[in-house]
Amino acid sequence: MKKIILTAILATTLIGCKKEAEKTEENISVTDSIDIQKTPEEIEAPKIALKEVDQKGLTEILSKKNDTLYVTNFFATWCGPCMMEMPHFKKKIEELKGKPVKFTFINIYNKPAWDTEVPAFAKQSGLSDKILLLDDSKLNHDFFENFKQWDGNNIPFTFFRKGDKAEESIGSMTEEMLNSQIDSFLK
Numbered sequence: 001m002k003k004i005i006l007t008a009i010l011a012t013t014l015i016g017c018k019k020e021a022e023k024t025e026e027n028i029s030v031t032d033s034i035d036i037q038k039t040p041e042e043i044e045a046p047k048i049a050l051k052e053v054d055q056k057g058l059t060e061i062l063s064k065k066n067d068t069l070y071v072t073n074f075f076a077t078w079c080g081p082c083m084m085e086m087p088h089f090k091k092k093i094e095e096l097k098g099k100p101v102k103f104t105f106i107n108i109y110n111k112p113a114w115d116t117e118v119p120a121f122a123k124q125s126g127l128s129d130k131i132l133l134l135d136d137s138k139l140n141h142d143f144f145e146n147f148k149q150w151d152g153n154n155i156p157f158t159f160f161r162k163g164d165k166a167e168e169s170i171g172s173m174t175e176e177m178l179n180s181q182i183d184s185f186l187k
Helices: 002-035 055-062 080-095 111-115 117-125 141-146 175-186
Strands: 069-075 101-107 131-133 157-162 165-170
Touching: 055 069, 055 141, 069 080, 069 175, 080 101, 080 175, 111 117, 117 131, 157 175, 165 175
Parallel strands: 069 101, 101 131
Antiparallel strands: 069 157, 157 165
């Protein structure tokens, strides 16, 4: 009788363990496939063709002197202060639609990000038609003669020009600062 009881207990235990093992294997495979995170290299970059600008082309953009207000912002996607001010620019772009104001965003520094992070940012922000890529390692000292304050070491940097009037802002701009700068040119 003891043998029958022991055999029944052993059989029940083995069957229970087998079912629990099957459940655990199912859970692991489902959990593993959900939890796997892709690296930035594995994530397909959005198909956005951003244009690269060289020193000569950028100098031409910065030196335009007409009745249009040119707002040129130098940024990088890894720069926290740069990203903090982007919503202010986007809001101002919407407010000034149809007005003689042209916004250009120059992505500098992180050239490897040009294939992944910058296109993703351009798509997410809706600014892809306003973003240019600049390899800052190809800039020479002459380029920085376009500016009173900026020597290329600090971003974000925003350059405003309308006609002969030009202003510069080094560092992140608040919405109020951006509005004030733009308003001073549009009055």
